[in-house]
Every structure is written in C-alpha cells, then in structure tokens.
Amino acid sequence: MYIGRFAPSPSGPLHFGSLIAALGSYFQARANQGKWLVRIEDIDPPREVAGAAELILKTLKVYHLHWDDEVLYQSQRLNHYQAQIDQWLEQGQAYLCQCTRKQIKEAGGYYLGTCRSKQLSGVTNCAVRLRMLHPVESFEDQKHGTMTIPTPLAQEDFIIKRRDGLFAYNLAVVLDDIYQGVTEVVRGADLIEPTGRQMSLYQTLGQTPVSYIHLPLAIDKNGNKLSKQNHATAIDLGNPKPTLLNAMAFLGFKIDNDVGALSIEKILAWGVKNWQINQLPDALNIIPRFSNAPL
Structure with a gap:
C-alpha cells in the first residue's frame, strides 16, 4: 500500500x-x-x-x-532515537565529535573526519556523528530525474545528535x-x-x-x-x-x-x-x- x-x-x-x-x-x-x-x-x-x-x-x-x-x-519517540544512537556508538558506527561549526568552516566548510579516530568518551559538549559508509551522490526524483549531491557533502560523517543534546532531523x-x-x-x-x-x-x-x-x-x-x-x-x-x-x-x-x-x-x-x-x-x-x- x-x-x-x-x-x-x-x-x-x-x-x-x-x-x-x-x-x-x-x-x-x-x-x-x-x-x-x-x-x-x-x-x-x-x-x-x-x-x-x-x-x-x-x-x-x-x-x-x-x-x-x-x-x-x-x-x-525520543527514546527510540537514542536507542539507535546507543547501538551505533557501541558498534563503532557512530562517534563523538567536539568540532565546532567555526572550525569546520575554517577547514573549508565540510567536515573532514577530524574526530573519527579519537575515540572520545566521557567528553561533554560533543555532537554524535555517523560514519559515512554508504555515500549517496545522486538519486532519482520521480519528477525531476537524476539529482546530484556534491561529493564532499555526500561523503561527510554527518551529525545525528547535536551538541545541545537535540536529535538531528535526518535521523528522526x-x-x-x-x-x-x-x-x-x-x-x-x-x-x-x-x-x-x-x-x-x-x-x-x-x-x-x-x-x-x-x-x-x-x-x-x-x-x-x-x-x-x-x-x-x-x-x-x-x-x-x-x-x-x-x-x-x-x-x-x-x-x-x-x-x-x-x-x-x-x-x-x-x-x-x-x-x-x-x-x-x-x-x-x-x-x-x-x-x-x-x-
């Protein structure tokens, strides 16, 4: 249906x-x-x-x-979002990131995986990022046909929980x-x-x-x-x-x-x-x- x-x-x-x-x-x-x-x-x-x-x-x-x-x-549904994040953190699929927007902007505007291998834990004021294992650089829109996503954006480890503790739109x-x-x-x-x-x-x-x-x-x-x-x-x-x-x-x-x-x-x-x-x-x-x- x-x-x-x-x-x-x-x-x-x-x-x-x-x-x-x-x-x-x-x-x-x-x-x-x-x-x-x-x-x-x-x-x-x-x-x-x-x-x-x-x-x-x-x-x-x-x-x-x-x-x-x-x-x-x-x-x-907040508990469901957190449960999925906890599972990814435990599996190493997600990780904590302490980079600020200013730092990312100064590095060129795209997140470069700075905290991916730092294995931060017990650190406050961090966002949670998901490791990008399945980058999508294009998709088919039913009206407009092939739509392209800029490669640096498609390959970013993106935020699934913000530094302020709020869940990210994409995840929810x-x-x-x-x-x-x-x-x-x-x-x-x-x-x-x-x-x-x-x-x-x-x-x-x-x-x-x-x-x-x-x-x-x-x-x-x-x-x-x-x-x-x-x-x-x-x-x-x-x-x-x-x-x-x-x-x-x-x-x-x-x-x-x-x-x-x-x-x-x-x-x-x-x-x-x-x-x-x-x-x-x-x-x-x-x-x-x-x-x-x-x-």
Whole structure:
C-alpha cells in the first residue's frame, strides 16, 4: 500500500509554501489510493511556537485535508532515537565529535573526519556523528530525474545528535518514516540535499529507501523561499478557497470556473482525480503569480 505523509514542524502557522507541500503529498497519496499521514516534527524546542501544532492541525481541517491514523509527534519517540544512537556508538558506527561549526568552516566548510579516530568518551559538549559508509551522490526524483549531491557533502560523517543534546532531523525523519511504513516522500525542493543523507541512513539500517518527489518552492520577489523563518504570512482560515485554488494552480492544475465554484471538498476530489506528477512545474523555485489570496 502507498503511504505518504506531511510532516510540518510547529515553529509557526502554515503558510502558502507549507500548503503546497501538504497538497502535493495529499494528492499523490490519494491518487494512489493510499494513506496520508500527518506527523508533527517537534524535536527542536527552541524553534517551536506555543500552540503552533494545534493550529497546524486546525488549518488542515479547515482546508479539508483529513489525515489517516493518529498524528505522530516526534517528541514521543525520543527514546527510540537514542536507542539507535546507543547501538551505533557501541558498534563503532557512530562517534563523538567536539568540532565546532567555526572550525569546520575554517577547514573549508565540510567536515573532514577530524574526530573519527579519537575515540572520545566521557567528553561533554560533543555532537554524535555517523560514519559515512554508504555515500549517496545522486538519486532519482520521480519528477525531476537524476539529482546530484556534491561529493564532499555526500561523503561527510554527518551529525545525528547535536551538541545541545537535540536529535538531528535526518535521523528522526528516517526512523519515523520506517516506523510508519512510508513508501514515498513528497516535499519541498529545499530538502533535496538532505535526501542523500537520508538514503544513506536507510542503507545503514539495512532498509530499502523510499522514493522521493520534490515540489517547487514558492519564493518571494527577492528570491527567498516563503518560510516561517522569513515571516511568511499565515494562510487564511476564514476564507480558504482562494488560497487553496492558488496553491493548486501553483502545482500545475488548470482550474476552470466550474471547478472553482465547487465546494472545497469537491475541489479536492477533482484534484485527486486529475493529479499527475508531470503537471508539476520543472522549475524548483517559483514566484507565485496568482491573484487574490495573500501569499
């Protein structure tokens, strides 16, 4: 069975770019008669906004994006992440690293394995890195074809637990996708580079990687992606239809007046019926040019 997911972080309300990711994953799952899951990626408390998780779920309901099964919160899975790290540390697959970002930047911007053979133990203020035994320098995107990862990045021993004790996104997302049985990930093009590391994690865990589709990013006139960090405007909860239609047009749907006049529920049903991956724009960064709804 096809299983897809939408996995927002609770660092603010959903914005237009978030809606694009939600819709892309929703349409792909429903068009494949599969499940669509929602996961709240709340493993970075300093970036979280109080009440954001509840607001995200409310927003999805307002837009009639109804998920299957219970919502999974990453904060409930911390013991699982730590157990995997402990196993890798015991096996020598992972190791402690005390290098700072400044040191890595001064060395050329890529981590060169400085602490790999130091066998640090009992040292505080260290990150945990995974030995890169399965570097992924390219992968096949279901829309865009072969995507290339820079060799130095692909070969890095990357962080799976940060110096501040928080678990790294790449580790958590892969363990959770495996746990939830996710078969394909549909998400924004800003996550193309982490895809290589995530695929290497699947191989390290002896699992078959999922397939990937990366959606174009909505950017502003200055070339910055619409994001919570860039203070993108929250999408409208009072009159959602114009924003929904704009987001669907961004994803390549050709919507006539008859479809636009339907209820949100029927518009989504029409979208599921007419969804095709090849309708997505080829560009990975796009300035939205649709009227009415605030972006």
